Amino acid sequence: MKWLQRKEKVSPLDGLTIPAHIGIIMDGNGRWARKRGLPRKAGHSAGAKTFMDICKYCNRIGVQYLTVYAFSTENWKRPQKEVDALMDLFKRYLGDASQYKDENVKTRIIGDRTPLDGEINALIDNLEAESKDCTGLTLNIAVNYGGRDEIVHAARALVRQGLSPEQIDEQSLERCLYTAGQPDPDIILRPSGEKRLSNFMIWQAAYSEFIFMDVLWPDFTPAHIDEAIREYNHRNRRFGGV
Ligand code: IPE
Ligand code: IPE
Ligand code: MG
Numbered sequence: 001m002k003w004l005q006r007k008e009k010v011s012p013l014d015g016l017t018i019p020a021h022i023g024i025i026m027d028g029n030g031r032w033a034r035k036r037g038l039p040r041k042a043g044h045s046a047g048a049k050t051f052m053d054i055c056k057y058c059n060r061i062g063v064q065y066l067t068v069y070a071f072s073t074e075n076w077k078r079p080q081k082e083v084d085a086l087m088d089l090f091k092r093y094l095g096d097a098s099q100y101k102d103e104n105v106k107t108r109i110i111g112d113r114t115p116l117d118g119e120i121n122a123l124i125d126n127l128e129a130e131s132k133d134c135t136g137l138t139l140n141i142a143v144n145y146g147g148r149d150e151i152v153h154a155a156r157a158l159v160r161q162g163l164s165p166e167q168i169d170e171q172s173l174e175r176c177l178y179t180a181g182q183p184d185p186d187i188i189l190r191p192s193g194e195k196r197l198s199n200f201m202i203w204q205a206a207y208s209e210f211i212f213m214d215v216l217w218p219d220f221t222p223a224h225i226d227e228a229i230r231e232y233n234h235r236n237r238r239f240g241g242v
Contacts, residue, residue, distance in 0.1 A: 012226045013061060016233045019186035021065035022058060022225075023208065025200050026051060028192030028216030035216075041085035046218035048089050052099070057222040059105055059137035065182055066139050069200045073112070073146030087120065090143060094123040097130040104136035110178035111145030112153065140179065147202030150178055179204055187232050191215045191224070209235045 026047055033043030051068060058066045071086060093099075100107045109124045116124075154176035158168055174180060184204045188197070191213045197205060211228045213220075 012223075013229060016229055018062050018229065019232055020063070021067070021183050021185045021187075022063055022228075023067040023069070023185035023188040023201055023205075024054070025069045025188070025190040025192075025198065026217045027069075027190060027194055027198075029218060031192065032216040032218040040082055043218060044082075044086055044089055048093055050218050050220050052093070054220065054222065054225065055105065055137070055139055056103055057225055059103055061225075063137060065185075066137055067110070067142060067179070067185060067201065068140070069142045069145065069198075071111075071143045071145070072199055073144055073149050074199065076115075076144075087117070090120055091123060094120065094127050094141075097127045100127065100131045100139065101134060104134045105131060105139050106134040106137070107131045107139045107141065109143050110140045110150075111143045112149055113144065115144060138182070140182075142200070145178070146199045147197070147205075148199060151203055153178075174203075177203060184208065187211055187228060189213065189228050191217050191220050207237065207239055209237065 029043035029047040030040045031043070032046060033040050036042075051070075055066060055068075070090070075086070076083060094109070107127050109128070113121055113124065151173075154173050157176040158172060163172060179201075184206065185201060185208045187210075188201065188205055188208045189211045190196075193212070193214045195210075195212045201208075209232055211231055213224060213228070215224060
């Protein structure tokens with residue numbers, strides 16, 4: 001009767017639907033640092049480590065798309081010292097293409113790259129080229145990203161393509177978004193206790209399930225992803241139907 005005693009390892013996600021696309025507003029780094037008497041940049045470094053762990057975990061459990069909000073079009077308002085620290089972190093995390101390639105993660109940067117410096121732009125080009133054939137998770141890192149800015153960018157592209165007003169519809173506009181060809185996020189997750197979008201994926205979020213959590217981003221763990229997926233599985237998505 002040995003088999004009766006054998007404990008099968010059950011994954012916390014067994015039997016649950018894994019969302020195809022998760023969006024995360026990585027918020028709370030500053031508060032995490034303040035609680036510890038550390039400079040804000042220490043919170044950003046800790047948050048960057050969390051980002052890498054969560055990215056690997058999402059890839060492992062079969063999430064197809066992960067979009068993380070790293071820097072908004074509004075974040076330039078922060079003190080120059082903090083902006084510089086964030087740009088240095090981007091250099092570190094965008095510069096090591098092998099980190100993503102070894103995990104089979106296809107990485108793309110979404111947002112307006114024009115104000116980013118030449119070094120960051122070159123690292124992004126390299127990273128996107130190096131990981132383009134990866135077949136695991138597609139990771140969108142939103143840097144200098146704003147949802148409103150993305151829609152303006154798309155509107156300009158439609159004009160440049162010479163479309164007539166009648167040719168402009170949801171599909172043609174979507175083809176000009178940074179996320180063209182990708183499914184909309186099923187879940188938008190925001191840690192830190194704030195309950196707002198802060199200009200994240202405002203077009204794509206039309207039917208996303210919002211999950212707000214009280215944890216600060218550097219304290220966020222794979223167990224929080226599991227919790228979000230369990231919550232998602234309890235939601236009844238109707239998309240306007242019955
Ligand atoms: C999110 O953490 C990271 C970025 C916006 C770049 P914050 O820096 O916003 O952390 P809080 O909200 O001040 O705690
Ligand atoms: C949103 O967080 C941007 C990122 C997480 C990158 P913020 O901290 O900038 O948002 P607000 O200012 O609280 O709305
Ligand atoms: Mg914040």
